Amino acid sequence: MLLAFVLVWAVLLGYIYVEAKQTIANNSGFQKFGHALTLALTDVNDRAQAASVVAATAVWVNIRRRETGVLPGHILFELLDRDGQRIYASAALALQTLDHRQTQLAEQVLHGETYRVYQGETPQWKLRIAEPKRSDADILAYNGRFILPYLLLALPFVVLPVSLSVRHGLRPLKELTARISLRSASDLDPVNFEARHRELKPLVHALDAMLIQLRQKVERERAFVHDAAHEIRTPMAVIAAQAHALSRATNSEDRERVQVHLEQAIARASHLTQQLLELASLDDAQRAAPKQVDVSQLVRQIIAQAAPQAMARGIDLALDAPDRLTALLDVPAFQSIVENLLNNALRYVQNGAQVAVTLRGSDNGDVSSLMLSVEDDGPGIPAADRQLVFERFYRAADTETPGSGLGLAIVKQAAIRMGGSVAVSSGLKHRGAGFHVSLPLARQPPHASSQETM
Secondary structure (H helix, E strand, O other): OHHHHHHHHHHHHHHHHHHHHHHHHHOHHHHHHHHHHHHHOOOOOOHHHHHHHHHHHHHHHHHHHHHHOOOOOOOEEEEEEOOOOEEEEOOHHHHOOOOOOOOOOEEEEEOOEEEEEEEEEOOOEEEEEEEEOOOHHHHHHHHHHHHHHHHHHHHHHHHHHHHHHHHHHHHHHHHHHHHHHOOOOOOOOOOOOOOOOOOOHHHHHHHHHHHHHHHHHHHHHHHHHHHHHHHHHHHHHHHHHHHHHHHHOOOHHHHHHHHHHHHHHHHHHHHHHHHHHHHHHHHOOOOOOOEEEEHHHHHHHHHHHHHHHHHHOOOEEEEEEEOOOEEEEOHHHHHHHHHHHHHHHHHHOOOOOEEEEEEEEEEEOOEEEEEEEEEEOOOOOOHHHOOHHHOOOOOOOOOOOOOOOOHHHHHHHHHHHOOOEEEEEEOHHHOOEEEEEEEEEOEOOOOOEEEEEO
16 A cells, blocks of 8 residues: 555656646746736836835745745846846846846856746836746655645545455455365365355365365375275285295296296286386376487387387288487377387287388477377277276276286376377278377478388
């Protein structure tokens, strides 16, 4: 409120200052005073009487000037007859340097001080009046002191009703604060506060929406921990059972058989643990800084790592991508997408099947998008299950292929993290499954594409 009053004071002071400057520029007040005194001397013919009129006026004006304290200095008067002889002068030494040829208002410097000079004439007399010119600092200082008492008088009559209004308006907010402070840290139910004020309703709605999101997040994390514990318990139980069997094996054949099962259980537990860590890192709000990489080369390297597994099962693994495709992207997230889609395809297709990976960059003005597709001609996914496959730990009831049900969930989370999306459709020749990832990003123009087959 005080800052508001200071602002009002400054605005009023500026307004009055501009008006004062305009008044001075038009010379209205000083000029009218000079004209009035000149007219008063028109009917005066006696030299002594004319001098008395000017002298009395000078005394009265300067007394009033000192009493008001508004204007600085004294007004100087000089009266001459038609022959130029001085009849009266309030400060002869000061006014003797005046330019007597002036017939209108002018400015003169007298002993280092600037004066505004008025000159009027009658058939018998020549009148000159000199007034000290007011500086901008004088105008601002006087008007500032003039406005201040009125603002101070109005201050309590403004502050009191505004304070009462603000206190009344903040009462619902205090009630909301008290209600929230009484809640436990684990209580994430909506506040359900009945906000009567229109300004408070958006805050209450935002709080309820945030609490709902937090509750859903906590529920997802609890379900994730529960499912992870359930999933990891199975390989751990197998490891324990096989370790027990290994300790009781009596011949080398039994030990080799048990050791194979033990290594498979350890590999499954290791793979599940790695996927859990990968999914947790993608859920983290802290994102990796984008790096400029050759996406085509990165996909080639990932496919090269999977090539031995594909060749061992006679799977035709193909890549259709540009020779070079440079882009800025979250490299770890993109690697997770490619690796999990490729592993998912190789895991579920039969021996001798086909897996095709397609990489394209699409320009749309200043925004580019990266499109990745992994398609196969395997058993495919029923239409009813296509949206469920992205849920964590989801596995089709009729599948016999071992897995954790996290691969496609990682793909979806990584795509969302990069601001993109993933969709599922039929695969090659309307058979199998096809996964299509679209990622918005900035990249350099791609070069010519080529077909590679492994």
